[in-house]
Amino acid sequence: MPALDFATTPWTEVEARLARPTLAVLPLGAVEQHGAHLPLTVDADLALGVARAIADPLDALLLPAMPYGDAWNNAAYPGTLSLSPATLQAAIVDIGEGLRQMGVAGLIILNGHFGNHEPMLLAARRLSDAGLPCLHLDYPGLGDLAAVHCDSTPAAPHFYHADEVETSMMLALRPDAVRMEAAAPSYPTFPPLFGSIPMQLREFNPTGVFGDPRPATAEKGHAFIAGIAANTAPIISAFLHRNGLPG
Numbered sequence: 742m743p744a745l746d747f748a749t750t751p752w753t754e755v756e757a758r759l760a761r762p763t764l765a766v767l768p769l770g771a772v773e774q775h776g777a778h779l780p781l782t783v784d785a786d787l788a789l790g791v792a793r794a795i796a797d798p799l800d801a802l803l804l805p806a807m808p809y810g811d812a813w814n815n816a817a818y819p820g821t822l823s824l825s826p827a828t829l830q831a832a833i834v835d836i837g838e839g840l841r842q843m844g845v846a847g848l849i850i851l852n853g854h855f856g857n858h859e860p861m862l863l864a865a866r867r868l869s870d871a872g873l874p875c876l877h878l879d880y881p882g883l884g885d886l887a888a889v890h891c892d893s894t895p896a897a898p899h900f901y902h903a904d905e906v907e908t909s910m911m912l913a914l915r916p917d918a919v920r921m922e923a924a925a926p927s928y929p930t931f932p933p934l935f936g937s938i939p940m941q942l943r944e945f946n947p948t949g950v951f952g953d954p955r956p957a958t959a960e961k962g963h964a965f966i967a968g969i970a971a972n973t974a975p976i977i978s979a980f981l982h983r984n985g986l987p988g
Contacts, residue, residue, distance in 0.1 A: 745800075763845055765845045766804060767792075768853060769807050778921060781821070786915050811829050826859060829864075833865075834864045847986055849878065849977065881969065883901065884898070896951035897951070905954055909965060916959060927953075
């Protein structure tokens, strides 16, 4: 049985599914720049696509992606809209508490944006303390998958933004929103203090692209999505076993 997608499901079907132990999967995204060839909703689009691949074999509840996240370091590019870490953490906790009250057995939070990691971790801790088992994930094994499937070099180790990886995944999930004619490479020089002080990316990158999106293909995108989903399987299995949940 596939995941129960909240975007197409009435409440009565949710109630019926909750008659047995059921997981929920919450994708986290962001509204931020992704160069001139990708839309501002990339992170939520990709997180939802990967979450679906994870949720289907689990017969889980697939929640709508949270479209906004902590995108502070992209704020200098028009179109970026950011939540404070405290607001994002509180929103995740509120959603999780609602799931706990309706009888969901566990929550998997899938993060599609780097800036969301810390608020996600703290929210998962609070929800676990409140009695809802939580697992938080950030595209496990993506670096290894990129090494196998990419023809371009990343702008920095494990840094994938508007590059071949994200563009390929968008071609797989939302090809209508990709403007490959505008895709261009960008390999900015990272300042020595990058990662050690708060810094706007536009200070050293005028385009917002990190890497080369031009070799991107939908085939690679499907491989990334399938690979991430496969990499989550043993992690989820361990999570279920730890919490005495069927799976």
